[in-house]
Amino acid sequence: MSERKTLQHFIDGKPAEPDSGQYFASTNPANREVLYEAARGNAADVDAAVRSARRAFEDPRWRDLSQTKRGHLLRRLGDLVAENAEELARSESLDNGKLLREMRGQLTTLPEYYYYYAGLADKINGDTIPTSDRRVLNYTTREPLGVVGAITPWNSPLTLTTSKLAPALCAGNTVVIKPSEYTSATVLRLAELAIEAGFPPGAVNVVTGFGVEAGQPLVDHPALAKISFTGSTATGSRIASSAAGRFIGSTLELGGKSPNIVFDDADVANAATGVVAGIFAAAGQTCIAGSRVFAHRAVYDELLERVTERARSIRIGDPLDETTELGPLAFEDQRDKVASYVDLGRSEGARVLTGGQATDGGLGGYFYEPTVLVDVNNDMRVVREEIFGPVAAIMPFDTEDEVIRLANDTEYGLAAGVWTSNLARAHRVAGRLEAGTIWVNTYRAMSPMSPRQGFKSSGVGVEHGTETIREYTRLKSVWINTDEGPVPDPFVLRS
Numbered sequence: 001m002s003e004r005k006t007l008q009h010f011i012d013g014k015p016a017e018p019d020s021g022q023y024f025a026s027t028n029p030a031n032r033e034v035l036y037e038a039a040r041g042n043a044a045d046v047d048a049a050v051r052s053a054r055r056a057f058e059d060p061r062w063r064d065l066s067q068t069k070r071g072h073l074l075r076r077l078g079d080l081v082a083e084n085a086e087e088l089a090r091s092e093s094l095d096n097g098k099l100l101r102e103m104r105g106q107l108t109t110l111p112e113y114y115y116y117y118a119g120l121a122d123k124i125n126g127d128t129i130p131t132s133d134r135r136v137l138n139y140t141t142r143e144p145l146g147v148v149g150a151i152t153p154w155n156s157p158l159t160l161t162t163s164k165l166a167p168a169l170c171a172g173n174t175v176v177i178k179p180s181e182y183t184s185a186t187v188l189r190l191a192e193l194a195i196e197a198g199f200p201p202g203a204v205n206v207v208t209g210f211g212v213e214a215g216q217p218l219v220d221h222p223a224l225a226k227i228s229f230t231g232s233t234a235t236g237s238r239i240a241s242s243a244a245g246r247f248i249g250s251t252l253e254l255g256g257k258s259p260n261i262v263f264d265d266a267d268v269a270n271a272a273t274g275v276v277a278g279i280f281a282a283a284g285q286t287c288i289a290g291s292r293v294f295a296h297r298a299v300y301d302e303l304l305e306r307v308t309e310r311a312r313s314i315r316i317g318d319p320l321d322e323t324t325e326l327g328p329l330a331f332e333d334q335r336d337k338v339a340s341y342v343d344l345g346r347s348e349g350a351r352v353l354t355g356g357q358a359t360d361g362g363l364g365g366y367f368y369e370p371t372v373l374v375d376v377n378n379d380m381r382v383v384r385e386e387i388f389g390p391v392a393a394i395m396p397f398d399t400e401d402e403v404i405r406l407a408n409d410t411e412y413g414l415a416a417g418v419w420t421s422n423l424a425r426a427h428r429v430a431g432r433l434e435a436g437t438i439w440v441n442t443y444r445a446m447s448p449m450s451p452r453q454g455f456k457s458s459g460v461g462v463e464h465g466t467e468t469i470r471e472y473t474r475l476k477s478v479w480i481n482t483d484e485g486p487v488p489d490p491f492v493l494r495s
Helices: 043-056 067-083 085-095 100-123 156-169 186-199 211-220 231-243 268-284 295-314 332-348 400-408 423-433 467-471
Strands: 009-011 014-016 024-025 034-039 138-146 147-151 175-180 204-206 226-230 249-253 260-261 292-296 351-354 371-374 391-396 415-419 437-440 473-479
Touching: 009 043, 009 100, 009 186, 024 249, 024 260, 024 437, 034 186, 034 467, 043 204, 067 085, 067 100, 067 156, 085 100, 085 156, 085 371, 085 423, 100 186, 100 268, 100 467, 100 473, 138 204, 138 391, 138 467, 147 156, 147 211, 156 175, 156 186, 175 415, 204 231, 204 400, 211 231, 226 231, 226 467, 231 437, 249 268, 249 467, 260 268, 260 400, 268 295, 268 415, 292 295, 292 400, 295 371, 295 391, 332 351, 332 391, 400 423, 415 423, 423 437
Parallel strands: 147 175, 147 226, 175 204, 226 249, 260 292, 260 415, 292 391, 371 391, 415 437
Antiparallel strands: 009 014, 009 204, 024 034, 138 473, 351 371
C-alpha cells in the first residue's frame, strides 16, 4: 500500500473519501520522504464507520453465522496475512522505521494469532448452574458486545491491531479501528484482506486521522459498546473516564518502565544479551522495554562492560538493509523527546557511558544512538518516566529485598525480567514483582496463547489467551421453569 499516493478510509467494505476532503502526509522516518497521503478523519467519518459496523453486527450474514464458520473466516484471514507477509512487512518498515528483518519475523508469527482465535471461536460457551429447585433450569451464555472501537499505536501497528481485532471478531463483534496517524497503511491493507477472507462489509472498518479529530469521536460515539486502546497512560486515563461515564467497557494497554534484574548467579553473557534485546530492539519503542536495569554489585561491572560494548557496535542505518540493527525512531517529535530525556538525565547527574546523541543515520532520518546511562538512581525522572527510545539506565544493587523494592517503586507494572540460575529465587522473585508479565532468563517472549495484563498505571483488562474473550463478550443468565403446572401464588405461603 505504500506505493499508493492517496489512502482513503475503509468503511462498509470499500475505500471511502474523507468527509472533509482533507488528507495528511505520512513520511518515511529513515529519510523523511513522503510515502503517501491518508484521509484526515473527523466525527462524520467515525459516525459512518460505526453505523456500518452496527448494520453488519445486526445483519443475519454475521449475526446468525455459526461460531465454527466465524473461525473459518479468521483462519482464512490468517492465511491471507501469511500470503501477503512480504508486502505487509515492507510497508510497515517504511512507515515506522522498524527493521525489515524484524517485521518479517513478526509477520511469520502474526497469522498464528488468527489461527488461535479461529480455533477458539466455537469454544465460547456458558455454564449450567445448579439451583435449589430442580424444576428450574438456569444456564449462562456469552454474547458479543456489539461495535468495538480499537485505537492502535504506531510502534507495532499490525501486531497490536491483531491483538484486538482477532478476539473481537472471534466473539462475534464488529470493529472500527483508528490507527496511529503515523502508521495507517498496513491497517488499511488488513481491512482489505478481511473482505477478501469473506467477512461481510462493515465487520472491519478503518478511519484514519488524528486523535482529537477522529480518535475522540470514536471513544465518545453513543453506539460504541467497548473501546480497546494501546498507548500512553495519560491518554488511556482520559479514555477510561469517557468509557466509564457511559458504562461501556475498556481494555487499556498503557505505558511501562520495566525492570530487568540480573542477579549474581546469572549467566552474565546471556543476561547482557537479554538487556540489549530488552531495550535496544525496536529502538526501544515498545511498552515492555526493559529500560531500568538492575545488576547485582558482584556482576555490575561485567554486565555494564558487555552491554556498553554491544551498544557501541550496533549498526544504525536503513531499516530495509539486512545488516542494519537499529532503525530510526518513528517520527521527529519522538526523536526529540528521547533527546530531551537524555539531556534531562545529564542535568540530574547521570553520566552517558555511550550514545546520547541524535543522528540522521546518513539518510537524513530520525535516528538516536543506543544510549547507556550510569550514576543514576530510582528517584531521577529519567529512571521513573517512560522514554520510549533506546536508553538504558543501569544501576547496582546488593540484596534481593532491595532490588524487589526498587523494581516495584514505580507507577507502572507491565513487565519485568529476572536473570538467575537459582530456581527457587526465580519463582520467589517472580511472585513478589508487581508486573503482569515476568520473564526469567529471557525477555520479550510472547504468544497469542499467553494472557497479558498491566498492573497499576500500565493498564486495565487482558489481551491474548482465552481470558481476553471475557473482554469482548457479555454474560447472560437464563432461567427456565420446566414445571408446566400453575405458577404458585406469591402471596400464599408454601412449606
